[in-house]
Amino acid sequence: MITKVRNAVGPIRTAILILAKSKFYVALAVGVAIVFWIAFNVLDQLLFFFPFLDFYLPNDAVPTFILSNVTAILMGLVVSMNVYILSSLKLKKISASMFSGTSLSVISGTCASCTSLSFLLISTFGGVGVVASNVLTTFQIPLRLVSIGLLLWALYSTSKRLTASCVLPNSSEKPSL
Helix, strand or coil: CCHHHHHHHHHHHHHHHHHHCCCCCHHHHHHHHHHHHHHHHCCCCCCCCCCCCCEEHHHHHHHHHHHHHHHHHHHHHHHHHHHHHHHCCCCCCCHHHHHHHHHHHHHCCCCCCCCCCCHHCCCCCCHHHHHHHHHHHHHHHHHHHHHHHHHHHHHHHHHHHHHHHHCCCCCCCCCCC
């Protein structure tokens, strides 16, 4: 079990070290993480900009705050790796793993019933909107855990693709065509 985890962490560590060599990709990862941190905390009604800048974290919001921080950091890494892969490796085919984790984390990363999104759901879909709002409220933490899992999967698959493109064939082996 420990060797499986080490084998999974190896490509991620190598890919992060590759990205850390460039100030642009570090700045991109930090910038994306900050933007999503602000967005998640505004939508969760923890960060306020009007009438003055205020951050309020009640005790019952600590688990969702921690999960949104992890989501924001992972999104910064995944987006930065995807940009690096698209720009450096000149890929012609974009895989679903590049966008599935980030899209689900954006969708499930905020509490839909805690924000004005619930009023939009209710006014647009009526009774179905009420049910959707209640489901999103009830399963908010599991949805965030699923989004973190998908982000970890996207991070692993993109880092594996990034590190696999850097591997040189063994000189004793014939290159496959």
